[in-house]
Amino acid sequence: MAVLLLLLSSALAKLTVIEPPDLKEKFSEREPGIIPSSLANFGNPPYGSHIIGRVYTYRSDQNITGCLPLPPLNFESNSGVTNNPILILDRGNCSFVVKVRNAQSIGASAVIIANNREGDPEHIMMIDDGTAGNIYIPSMLISKDNGIKLKSYVLIHPNNKVRVQMAFEMPNPDNRVEYEMWMSSEHDALREFLADYSKHAQKLIPDTLMSPHYVLWYSIERSKEGFINEHKDCISGGRYCAPDPDLDSGPRTGREIVIENLRQLCLHKYLTEKKNVGLWWDYIAEFKNCKGTDFNAKCSDKVLSKIGVKSSIIEKCIEESVIESGKGKDININDNKLLREERDAMIERGIFFYPALIINNVTFRGDLETVEVMTAICAGFKDQPKYCLNYFNVISEEEFEEDDGRVSPGTVILIIVFSLIVLLIVLFFYRKWLRRNMNQRMKSEISKAVNQYIALTDQSVNKSKGFS
Numbered sequence: 472m473a474v475l476l477l478l479l480s481s482a483l484a485k486l487t488v489i490e491p492p493d494l495k496e497k498f499s500e501r502e503p504g505i506i507p508s509s510l511a512n513f514g515n516p517p518y519g520s521h522i523i524g525r526v527y528t529y530r531s532d533q534n535i536t537g538c539l540p541l542p543p544l545n546f547e548s549n550s551g552v553t554n555n556p557i558l559i560l561d562r563g564n565c566s567f568v569v570k571v572r573n574a575q576s577i578g579a580s581a582v583i584i585a586n587n588r589e590g591d592p593e594h595i596m597m598i599d600d601g602t603a604g605n606i607y608i609p610s611m612l613i614s615k616d617n618g619i620k621l622k623s624y625v626l627i628h629p630n631n632k633v634r635v636q637m638a639f640e641m642p643n644p645d646n647r648v649e650y651e652m653w654m655s656s657e658h659d660a661l662r663e664f665l666a667d668y669s670k671h672a673q674k675l676i677p678d679t680l681m682s683p684h685y686v687l688w689y690s691i692e693r694s695k696e697g698f699i700n701e702h703k704d705c706i707s708g709g710r711y712c713a714p715d716p717d718l719d720s721g722p723r724t725g726r727e728i729v730i731e732n733l734r735q736l737c738l739h740k741y742l743t744e745k746k747n748v749g750l751w752w753d754y755i756a757e758f759k760n761c762k763g764t765d766f767n768a769k770c771s772d773k774v775l776s777k778i779g780v781k782s783s784i785i786e787k788c789i790e791e792s793v794i795e796s797g798k799g800k801d802i803n804i805n806d807n808k809l810l811r812e813e814r815d816a817m818i819e820r821g822i823f824f825y826p827a828l829i830i831n832n833v834t835f836r837g838d839l840e841t842v843e844v845m846t847a848i849c850a851g852f853k854d855q856p857k858y859c860l861n862y863f864n865v866i867s868e869e870e871f872e873e874d875d876g877r878v879s880p881g882t883v884i885l886i887i888v889f890s891l892i893v894l895l896i897v898l899f900f901y902r903k904w905l906r907r908n909m910n911q912r913m914k915s916e917i918s919k920a921v922n923q924y925i926a927l928t929d930q931s932v933n934k935s936k937g938f939s
Contacts, residue, residue, distance in 0.1 A: 484509075484510035484516065484609075484611060484637065484638065484639050484640070484836070485505065485636075485637075485638040485640065486505070486506040486508040486583070486611055486613065486635060486636075486637055487505055487506070487635060487636045487638070488504040488506065488621075488633070488634075488635050489504070489523065489634040489635060489636055490632065491628075491631050491632075494621075494624050494631075494633060497620050497624070498617065498620070506613050506617050506621070506635075507591070507592055507593050507613065507614065507617070508583075508592055508593070508611040508612060509592045509593050509594075509595055509596055509597065509611065509612045510596075510609065510610075510611055510639075510836045511567060511571070511596070511598070511609065511610045511611070511612070511836060512596060512597065512598050512599060512824075512834075512836045512837070513567075513568060513571075513597075513598070513603035513610075513836075513837070513838070514571060514603070514606050514607060514608050514609040514836075514837060514838075515608075515609065515837045515840075515843050516637075516639040516836055517609075517846065518640075518641045518837075518846050518847040518850040519639070519640070519641055519846065519850030520638075520639060521636050521637060521638040522555050522557070522580055522581050522609070522636070522637045522639075523555060523634060523635070523636045524554065524555030524556055524557040524580055524581065524634065524635065524637075525546075525547060525554065525555075525556060525557065525632050525633065526558075526559060526583070526621065526625055526633040526634070526635055527546070527557070527558050527559070527579075527625070528558065528559040528560075528621075528622045528625050528626065529541075529560075530626060535561045536560060536561045536563050536564045536565065536570065537558075537560035537561075537569070537570035537571075537574055537582075538564045538565035538569055538570065538573075539573070540573055540576070541558075541573045541574060541576070541577050542577075543577050543578075544556065544558070544577060544578075546578060555580035555581065556578060556579050557579065557580060557581045557582070557583060557637070558579040558583070559582075559583045559584075559585060559618065559621060559622050559625070560583075560584050560585070561584070561585050561587055562584050562585060562586050562587040562588075562612070563587045566600040567597040567598075567600070567610065567612075568599060568600045568602055568603045568606065569600075570582065570584060570610075571603075571606055571610045572603075572605070572606055574608070574610075575607070575608050579608060580608060581608050581609050581610065581611075581637055582608065582609075582610035582611075583610070583611055583613055583618075583621070583635075584597070584610060584611070584612050584613070584618075585613055585614075585615060585617070585619070585621070585622065586612060586613065586614055586615045587615060588615060589614075589615060590614070590615075591614070592612045592613050592614050595612060597610065597612050598824065603838075609639070609836075609837075611637065640850075641830060641831065641833060641847055641850040642831040642832070642833055642851065643850065643851050643852055643853045644831070644853065646678065646852055646854050646856070647678060647679070647680065647852075648675075648678065648679045648680075648830065648831060648848055648851040648852055649679070649680045649681075649682075649830075649832075650679065650680075650681055650682075650828065650829060650830040650831070650848060650851075651681070651682045651683075651684055651820075651829040652665075652681065652682075652683050652684065652826065652827075652828055653684045653685070653686055653817070653820075653822050653825050653826060653827040653828075653829070654683065654684070654685060654686065654825055654826045654827075655685060655686050655713060655728060655732060655826075656685070656731040656732050656735055656758075657713065657716055657728045657731070657766065658825070658826060659762075660839075661826045661839065662755075662759045663759065664839045664840065664841070664844075665752075665755050665756070665759070666755065666756040667841050668841045668844060668845075669752035669753070669755055669756040670752075670756075671845060671858075671862065672752050673749045673752050674858045675848070675856070675858060675859075676749055678852065678856045681748075682739075683736065683751075684813055684816060684817070684822075685732040685735070685736065685810075685813050686817060686822060686825040687711045687712065687713070687729070687732070687810060687813060687814055687817065688711075688712045688713065688714070689705070689709060689710050689711065689712055690704075690705055690709030690710075690712055692709070693708055693709025694709065696709075698710050698804075698806075699804070700804075701803045701804065702726075703715075703724045703725070703726060704724050704725030704729075705726060705729065706726060706729050706730065706802050706803055706807065706810075707802070707803070707805060707806050707807050707810065708805075708806075710806060710810070710811075710814075711729050711807060711814070712725055712726075712729065713725035713726075713728035713732070714728075716728065723763075723764070723766070726803075727766065727767060727768075728766075729810075730768070730789075731771065732810075732813075733789055733792065733809060733810060734768075734771055734785055734789065735751075735754075736809050736810075736813070737785045737788035737789055737809070738751055738754055738775075738780065738785055739751045740788065740809075741780070741784055741788060750780065754774055754775065754778050754780075757774045757777060757778070758770070758771065758774050761774070789802070792807050792810070793805050793806075793807055793808075794806045794807065794808055826839060828847075830848055831851045835847050842866065845862060845863075846863075849862070849863070
């Protein structure tokens with residue numbers, strides 16, 4: 472699946488041919504060697520870094536689209552140089568996610584997908600089809616013509632090493648990062664991420680400015696009526712809606728989701744004015760537990776009380792956001808100032824999917840996981856703050872310990888205890904087997920002795936009777 476990008480630029484991913492020189496000269500639309508491309512919104516690009524690798528591809532009679540399990544490629548290995556095999560595949564016949572997953576399974580470090588139709592790849596984004604959770608390598612889309620040039624050269628010159636660089640830049644004009652999170656309060660996976668990320672977001676508050684935004688829909692039916700009638704999944708006469716979480720089969724409605732979105736907007740607005748926006752993250756982390764039928768104002772009020780904010784303050788903000796008309800103020804019918812601003816910003820930024828993260832006016836590509844998001848945000852600083860440096864030092868140490876095969880003392884104790892339990896069980900069954908074996912042997916010996924005794928007795932009796 473692909474989406475047309477209209478306003479927001481994607482992360483500044485740049486694809487450059489490094490060698491050989493004669494191939495580099497074939498790409499001169501901009502600078503020599505630069506291939507215009509678009510970065511997929513799945514996989515985990517290493518922001519602030521790059522991947523350099525050798526390009527591989529298949530012949531036209533092979534699985535060039537990558538829709539079926541791919542045959543292994545003879546990737547070069549060099550003990551002195553880290554090899555990053557980059558595989559070219561053609562667009563078509565299956566989703567981008569399937570192609571990249573198949574390439575990842577045979578050891579590719581990244582994927583280049585050549586478009587199968589005309590068009591500027593920078594205006595197209597490869598998006599997740601909903602199954603990309605286990606993909607960790609980045610991928611880029613290039614034009615049909617440039618794909619033909621690159622693949623042809625690789626196939627015609629198999630002995631020439633074609634190397635490219637994939638750079639994953641993040642604008643870092645100064646030492647302040649501004650980022651926006653486009654979301655909806657009911658999105659469970661996003662709520663899990665925000666709860667985990669919240670502790671890091673709070674540590675970065677002096678150096679960052681985070682703005683929450685909420686994706687909203689509208690009712691086509693109510694639009695035709697002029698937004699003058701209520702809709703159960705909307706407020707403001709159908710202007711601002713959310714999908715029914717029960718799919719019309721339960722008591723919940725989309726309206727409660729819209730109200731919670733508005734509640735979180737009001738809370739952020741209030742705490743920003745009080746210069747205590749860290750409490751907003753505390754609310755988000757705690758509200759994660761308001762699920763199902765507990766996703767309501769009552770649960771929200773409990774969380775507000777826990778972080779020390781009066782619910783009346785938020786209710787007042789919600790009330791003031793309703794635009795008064797000749798018939799008074801009715802949140803279910805009248806337009807809403809805060810949500811109108813959200814809708815205008817959504818259209819202005821060209822938000823077509825959510826959740827979406829925008830860092831320094833660049834759309835984040837990759838999984839919304841704490842490590843990946845921290846990598847992107849910290850890459851947005853001209854000079855990284857101390858917290859970023861400490862965070863990645865800890866991550867590096869943890870990875871080193873895992874790679875080094877070290878085991879924590881607690882794990883060692885568990886292994887010893889488990890081994891002792893297994894040993895005791897083995898000894899128990901061994902003794903039981905040994906006892907049973909001894910009993911059988913004793914019975915066997917006794918049986919033999921009895922048989923011998925009977926035989927001897929018979930012989931004696933026979934002899935006394937004159938039988939030989």
